Amino acid sequence: MPLISRFLLYDSAMMKTRSPFAGSLIAALILTGAAGYAVAEDISATGKPEPQVQPMPPVVTIPDAVKPLPAKPAASAAKEKPKNPDVETKGPLTEVRQQEQDQLFTDLRKAATPEKSHAIASRLRQNFVRTGSDSLDLMLRWAETALNQSRDAEAQDYISEVMAKRPDNATVWQLRARLHLRRNELAPALSDIRQAMILEPRNFDVLINYATLLRETGNSRGALRLYHQALSVYPMMKEAQDEMLKLTEADSDTAL
Helix, strand or coil: CCHHHHHHHHHHHHCCCCCHHHHHHHHHHHHHHHHHHHHHHHHHHHCCCCCCCCCCCCCCCCCCCCCCCCCCCCCCCCCCCCCCCCCCCCCCCCHHHHHHHHHHHHHHHHCCCHHHHHHHHHHHHHHHHCCCCHHHHHHHHHHHHHHHCCCHHHHHHHHHHHHHHCCCCHHHHHHHHHHHHHCCCHHHHHHHHHHHHHHCCCCHHHHHHHHHHHHHCCCHHHHHHHHHHHHHHCCCCHHHHHHHHHHHHHHHHHHC
């Protein structure tokens, strides 16, 4: 039997014994139960309502742990200063160039003809000018050209520039000695030419110039010794041969 019918039968039986208030209460319950039953019947007929599907939240990709950047090497307390080729090279001659120059001196002593010895001497003169810097080498050549053309002030500028940066080069001392001599400054000239000979005792041009200075100061014996020294390095050097012959003849005349 349907539920409402059972309630109605029950109500008709109870109405005879209960008060009007109780009857009203029972009637209200019956109506409420009927409405609830109707809803229940509707749900059972159609089935449970499907829950509303909520949209899925967007997929968030969780990145991997951030790898730390490689640490930069700590800066040194004092960065290495860029080298200036005009100032900071170790010297005018590298080991290879020194070996080459030594071989040229050996070849010069053994040269069989004046032509061959002259060619070797020219190569050695090029080596004498080298300072380890192209710009300073050029200044030395300009200084020599200026001296040969009696442009003494210009020569002095070039000589001073090279001397400040490469005082270990024999040629620059020799050129300054020539400049002093042009100005009749004999003592500074002798001092500079001695320094040039100390720096490169095999530089035959320095030896000849030094001998000339000694001869002009009356030191013929010292000059003769230096001519001999120049010829031991460059046996076919005509200038040294001629000057030594003059001194020898002069000594012979003095002896007579």
